[in-house]
Amino acid sequence: MPRHAFTLIELILAIAIIAVLTAMIAGGVTTARQSMQRSSTRALVGSLAASVTSYGARSLTLYASGSIDPISCRAWDVDKDGILDGVVEPARFWTAATAVGSPQSDGNRYRGFAATVAPPGLRSIRSEDGVVLDPWKQPLHIAWAAKLYGDEGFCIWSNGINPADPTDDIRSREMP
Numbered sequence: 001m002p003r004h005a006f007t008l009i010e011l012i013l014a015i016a017i018i019a020v021l022t023a024m025i026a027g028g029v030t031t032a033r034q035s036m037q038r039s040s041t042r043a044l045v046g047s048l049a050a051s052v053t054s055y056g057a058r059s060l061t062l063y064a065s066g067s068i069d070p071i072s073c074r075a076w077d078v079d080k081d082g083i084l085d086g087v088v089e090p091a092r093f094w095t096a097a098t099a100v101g102s103p104q105s106d107g108n109r110y111r112g113f114a115a116t117v118a119p120p121g122l123r124s125i126r127s128e129d130g131v132v133l134d135p136w137k138q139p140l141h142i143a144w145a146a147k148l149y150g151d152e153g154f155c156i157w158s159n160g161i162n163p164a165d166p167t168d169d170i171r172s173r174e175m176p
Helices: 008-055 113-117 146-152
Strands: 062-064 141-144 154-158
Touching: 008 113, 008 154
Parallel strands: none
Antiparallel strands: 141 154
16 A cells, blocks of 8 residues: 655654754855955955055144144044044045135045045945944954054054954954
8 A cells, every 4th residue: 555645753854854954054154154254354454455555645634624733643543543434524624724714625625534545345335424344344443553564554454253352353464
């Protein structure tokens, strides 16, 4: 007499095999995604470092709105928090001195790293306030230290997948 149904053991065995295969595929997808995020972050950090170098400025002289006194700061870290800055509020800093009370021109306004250096493809990886983000939605950092980083004197980096773990940081140049 022919069988017309599966036994309970056959169904449980089939479900177990499908579950094991799904777990193996999910682990592989997670590993591949993390690898792609690390690769894209390396490319992003390298591209931004090249943009800073090709821009040719390690520091900008900025002026507060309505002032002719320069503000001492490093380019693209106006707030001195180490985060690669975004679009600075419109009337806060200018790249050219003007007489007090004279109208500022939009051409001299400092618009932040992304607008000043204009690296290609940066529009999709910025927060609402213009801060450049890595694939893990963490801000990129910039540091200036000629003794540490050699002739170019700066490093751009991402804190990686775990911001609390410095061993997974992705840097534009290695520290000695």
